[in-house]
Amino acid sequence: MIARGIWAGRLLSMLLAASVSVSTAAAQDTPAVFIHGLASNADAWRSTATRLEQQVRIVAHGADLNWRDWFENQGRALHSAAAGLPPSTIAVGHSNGGIVAREWSKWRQLRSIVTLGTPHEGALLASRALSVLGVNQQVFGSVNFLISVLGGAPNEFTWMWPFLASHLTGVSAIASTSVAELAATLGLTTGVPVLGQMAPGSLYLSQLNSDANLTREANAVAQRVGLVFVARDYWRAGIAVALRPEAQDTVAQTTQGAIVMFDAAAAYLRTYPPWNANAQMLLGVFQDVSSLLRRMDQTWCWAVTNDVSCATSHDGVVATPAQYFPRGTNLGFYGPAHIREIASSPDVLRDVFTNVLRIQLRAGTATTPAGPAGPGAWSLTAWQRLLPERELVSASGSYRLRYQSDGNLVIYRSDGVPVWAAGTDGQPAGHVEMQGDGNLVIYNAFSQPIWASGTDGFPGAYASILDDGHLVIVDASNVPIWWSGGE
DSSP: OOTOOOOOOHHHHHHHOOOOOOOOOHSSEEEEEOOOOTTTHHHHHHHHHHHHHHHHSSEEEEEEEOSSSHHHEEEHHHHHHTTSSSTEEEEEEEEHHHHHHHHHHHTTTTEEEEEOOOTTTTTTHHHHHHHHHHHHHHHHHHHHHHHHHHHOOOOTTTGGGHHHHHHHHHHHHHHHHHHHHHHTTTTTTTTOOOHHHHHHHOOHHHHTTTTTHHHHHHHHHHEEEEEEEEETTTTTHHHHHHHHHHHHHHHHHHHHHHHHHHHHHHHHHTTTTTHHHHHHHHHHHHHHHHHHHHHHHHHHHHHHSOOOOEEEEEEEBBBBBGHHHHHHHEEEEEOOOOOGGGTTTTHHHHIIIIIOOOOBOOOOOOOOOOOOSOOOOOOTTTTOOEEETTEEEEEEEEEEEETTTTTTTEEETTSOOEEOOOOOTOOOOOEEEOTTOEEEEEEESSEEEEEOOOTTTTTTTTEOOOTOEEEEEOOTSOEEEEEOOOO
């Protein structure tokens, strides 16, 4: 038997070796093993798993795995450590932990696997992190050069320092911190064998997602659930979303402010005569840094999703489409970034355990009412249209999506402030249509398409205006596949 309420330490086998007596009620609880991902350990799950254990009838266990090792070795280590658990065990894995859970199922039967933000189809960032590091290192080097010239020994350009100091030091701090944290997170300084397996199209993932293995999984694991995440405003300050989501707004504001000031500095330096070599040199550096800063978000989207337009959503680290559990039940969530998905998910997991996995609540546990789910009055479903001067209003009335007579599709806040627009004004208004193929399209009065979300290929998808000011397109499995900009 296994002691309830005890969290596994360095080796789960140490816990399993302890034999204790339990009550009949506790014996009916379902074992659940919580598996961490890259650059993490069992402590990442401790708080969330303990809270879940208090609410639903599970016995929570954790394991410390060598996250750098091959997936096969991690799965083998977990199987060895948890050999005493019954076939009714549930495996819950975050990020790479979800892959480890699937690997574990090759060794034994499991009741369920639940994954959170797991790169089932691979994580591009695993193979493109060095490119991102290169861009940030270029920014760091160039900005520090400007700091040394403008803030160092007096010269004809030191008068610029008071105007640019805060912007230069702010960008320098962002670049240096992101380089160090990204390298540490991915283990680039120590070497990580598993990174190669994480790359989309790798031999390992091809075999894991092959028809033969998916058929085996279906026989070995009765319930397979993927929780798919889209980070808030994922397209803005993407590297902050990945490493420090709480700093996203600060990083975005610092970067945009620096671009404005560096452009102004470059404009002034252009007034110097072309034979002033120092002025021309500084001009080139300011232009290069400004260009790099403008491309940073697009570079991050490319590194994570291969989409420089940032139209493909992600959670900061893993592209949304890659998080789908093949042939499993997939549920979509908006807001938490990859690094915050465990801490943000106790209530989500409780609902998954009770409503999907059919695990009973503990006596006295209060339930929370579910929020708006699926299409409603705030949505356009397949083949529905929005005509000129008609609108959809979010559930609370905080935002409205209006198709204007000037041909523009606009999201307005309740106080009348516009927060997003499709930019199609100037075209004679026709209609907005949610097509049956999943594509949201704006047609002009001549039935010509002038804007589209690019989400065709998802039949049954629908579009909704949310209470946070975003227009979202959700597929038939309730997984978000496209988000507009917003506040």
